[in-house]
């Protein structure tokens with residue numbers, strides 16, 4: 001196995017073990033010192049080598065950097081083990097990709113990102129002048145969190161790629177005609193960008 005294949009294999013295993021596509025070089029390296037040292041005994045520059053391999057994997061589109069955060073996102077696999085398990089329980093594996101992505105996002109990723117996105121972007125639908133929301137029985141405001149560019153199309157798993165939408169506009173962002181979907185993407189990217197610029201966190 002080449003250095004690059006080994007690093008990629010360990011990245012996939014690491015993300016699966018953590019149930020997250022996002023990882024930092026430090027924690028990834030610390031968790032994998034043993035397998036790397038075992039595969040390349042005597043190499044005194046393991047960390048530097050791993051860093052180089054991550055660059056190569058990025059050049060090949062298998063991972064990406066998350067801005068200046070020092071974090072990486074795994075791209076090369078469609079679904080993590082935890083997401084596959086979730087899909088099995090939903091019994092939607094026959095669904096076409098776009099609907100599948102919507103359901104995975106709604107039922108799996110929501111848990112990880114919903115709170116953060118709501119904290120930063122608020123609870124009002126970001127679609128044009130919509131601003132829709134409603135209060136639930138417990139007093140909290142209902143809003144859905146949406147990945148503007150789907151992860152399986154190369155979107156970032158980070159705040160710059162998140163928006164908050166009411167249920168109707170969320171479905172529209174996924175199931176409208178291709179032209180409308182792309183217009184909505186462009187509009188939401190602009191809005192989230194403007195929002196994060198005006199409210200740096």
Ligand SMILES: [Zn+2]
Pocket residue numbers: 102105145146147170173174
């Ligand atoms: Zn969505």
Ligand SMILES: [Zn+2]
Pocket residue numbers: 125126127130131132165166167168169
């Ligand atoms: Zn709306």
